[in-house]
Amino acid sequence: GAMSYGATEGYQPLREQLTAFMAAKGVQGLSPEQLVVTTGSQQGLDLLGKTLVSPGDKVIVEGPTFLATIQCFRLYGAELVSAPIDGDGVQVDRLEQLIVEHKPKFVYLIPTFGNPSGATLSLERRKRVLELAVKHQTLIVEDDPYGDLYFGEAPPPSLLALSEQVPGSRDCLVHCGSLSKTLSAGFRLGWMIAPPELLAKAVMCKQFSDANSSTFAQATVAQYLKAGRMAANLQRARAVYAERAQAMCDGLRSALGDAVEFVQPRGGLFVWARLTGARGQVQDSQVFAQR
Ligand SMILES: Cc1ncc(COP(=O)(O)O)c(C=O)c1O
Incomplete structure (x- = not known):
């Protein structure tokens, strides 16, 4: 089976293991069907660009943010609007003004140990970001490849984990994860968790993009996680x-x-x-x- 084509959504045992991995990080009520395996989180971001962005759409990003994402969203015709950050991550008051002014397709954030800023969004600001998402019905994309790599105290929970505490916010949230920085970039494995309608569209786009992420890599990692080695x-x-x-x-x-x-x-x-x-x-x- 590991040498064959697989389901576009991902190899089921890996989806199950990744769901358990997220549950251990405080994400409640997630089922494997709500998680799609991607070819690196970069593919998740590309699928979001493909699925959501039409030329001229606005996308709010942190200033500064991850270069490849800027290029990816621009390729689909997005006009990027930069929201200022400080040591506690994105400045939420300013973010709200920009959301009202630009009515973006979505807001892209790297809330934990951002690339390239290193900044981490404080717990209080995380809750406010989720409240803003609900208030303005704005989609927030949380890109989280670095959250597990803390040196001392663990960072605040992800926006996805905190969405439990802010009613309605889970419907406004996409979460992208990656194994590249924690296990191996060579596997090219990441995952995306999103509201069902959006996830279905992303899967359709992925079908025409690479059919499925490497089954061999997925089976290897599923076994690794199952063995409890992470x-x-x-x-x-x-x-x-x-x-x-x-x-x-x-x-x-x-x-x-x-x-x-x-x-x-x-x-x-x-x-x-x-x-x-x-x-x-x-x-x-x-x-x-x-x-
Ligand atoms: C913020 C951010 N998102 C996504 C990625 C892409 O990671 P992956 O290897 O999972 O595609 C990177 C890699 O540097 C990154 O820094």
Whole structure:
């Protein structure tokens, strides 16, 4: 079976394992049928672009956000509107103004350890984002490839997990997950959880895109999850990334001192540093030398 074509929605044992994985992270009431396996979360984002965006549609993203998503949504003709962020993630008051002004097709957020900002949306702001989604009937896309990679304290629950607490918000929410940063990018496996109508359309688009994600990779990962090996793997990945983040921050401080400012990341892969203007012009060569 692992060497054959499979269902476009995904290999059922993997859908079951991923549903249990999400339940362990506080997502209640999810059934495997509400989760579709994608070829990396990048495919989930592409399917959303294909399914939802018509030329000229507005999509709100964080400023800054993940480059490949910008390019993907633009390819489908989206006009991107940038919502400002700070250390606590997207500024919710400003986000609401932009939603009212632009009536976007959806809002794309990386709430936890964002790429490239490293910022994490606070618990209070997460609840407000969900309330905004319901109030303005706006679709929120939560892209969450990094949430499991925390160095100390766990980050706040995902928007999907919190949607329990805000009536009606689950219907306004899409969640994209990925195994690329936690297990292996080479498997090219991610998943998407979305309201049923939208999920059905995305599956139809996926059918014409790659028929199904690699059955072999899906069967391998299903077996891995079933054997209960993910928890130890995550512990190891967190320790490795924490050490690298520390080395990066130490390197930035020793090479550039007060010429840069940044928040020490609490998880994920990114440090977003700003040039302060101290020490005059920082030369590219200084930065590259340190890398
Ligand atoms: C925010 C974000 N979303 C999606 C992806 C794509 O990941 P995948 O390998 O699952 O397609 C990445 C990869 O860098 C990412 O940073």
